[in-house]
Amino acid sequence: QVQLVESGGGVVQPGRxxxxxxxxxxxxxxxxxxxxxxxxPGKGLEWVAxxxxxxxxxxxxDSVKGRFTISRDNSENTLYLQMNSLRAEDTAVYYCxxxxxxxxxxxxxxxxxxxxxxxxxxxxx
Amino acid sequence: DIQLTQSPSFLSASVADRVTITCRAxxxxxxxxxxxxxxxxxxxxxxxxxxxxxxSGVPSRFSGSGSGTEFTLTIxxxxxxxxxxxxCQQLNSYPRTFGQGTKVEIK
Numbered sequence: 001q002v003q004l005v006e007s008g009g010g011v012v013q014p015g016r017x018x019x020x021x022x023x024x025x026x027x028x029x030x031x032x033x034x035x036x037x038x039x040x041p042g043k044g045l046e047w048v049a050x051x052x053x054x055x056x057x058x059x060x061x062d063s064v065k066g067r068f069t070i071s072r073d074n075s076e077n078t079l080y081l082q083m084n085s086l087r088a089e090d091t092a093v094y095y096c097x098x099x100x101x102x103x104x105x106x107x108x109x110x111x112x113x114x115x116x117x118x119x120x121x122x123x124x125x
Numbered sequence: 126d127i128q129l130t131q132s133p134s135f136l137s138a139s140v141a142d143r144v145t146i147t148c149r150a151x152x153x154x155x156x157x158x159x160x161x162x163x164x165x166x167x168x169x170x171x172x173x174x175x176x177x178x179x180x181s182g183v184p185s186r187f188s189g190s191g192s193g194t195e196f197t198l199t200i201x202x203x204x205x206x207x208x209x210x211x212x213c214q215q216l217n218s219y220p221r222t223f224g225q226g227t228k229v230e231i232k
Contacts, residue, residue, distance in 0.1 A: 109178070111175075113174075
């Protein structure tokens with residue numbers, strides 16, 4: 001079955017860096033775009049970034065542009081999120097999620113069909 | 126960026142009640158909308174995609190409708206396991222924004 005497992009979270013001081021990983025199994029990793037989504041404590045979901053199936057296209061939410069970098073290693077079935085210049089407002093549970101395209105009424109409709117369990121990042125002194 | 130506004134943000138309901146949650150987009154998104162359910166400490170779970178298509182394995186008491194800028198999620202008969210927070214998400218463009226969530230609690 002499809003499985004996504006995040007790791008790398010922890011407590012880090014403001015201004016420091018952290019790298020998250022998302023290990024995938026149970027599907028052909030290299031065929032799917034993968035996203036990072038975060039959730040601050042007690043708050044809603046916030047989309048963070050996406051990388052295309054081959055790594056050639058990447059998009060970010062404005063609040064992390066220039067600080068976070070999404071990448072992937074298709075030979076290792078692993079997604080990464082390099083987070084630099086961390087701020088208190090980056091404190092959140094970070095989820096990776098697979099984007100799946102369903103054919104609906106003759107049109108491909110995308111959605112996030114599989115999610116990891118999340119890894120907590122706490123930015124604090 | 127496309128903004129999604131859910132209403133209500135909180136609702137209190139009883140088992141067997143019919144519940145409707147609305148999601149309004151700041152601009153047209155055709156039918157590129159999904160609904161997720163999230164329980165405390167857990168990852169979101171996909172319920173509905175393409176505005177009205179039920180994900181495999183999701184009970185038929187859940188249904189979605191709408192297109193353009195207004196969408197609804199309906200639970201026809203609320204069950205104890207349905208008490209959770211529900212999010213809509215648009216997949217028309219980047220960033221892939223979410224609504225702020227609707228928490229469904231037991232009355």
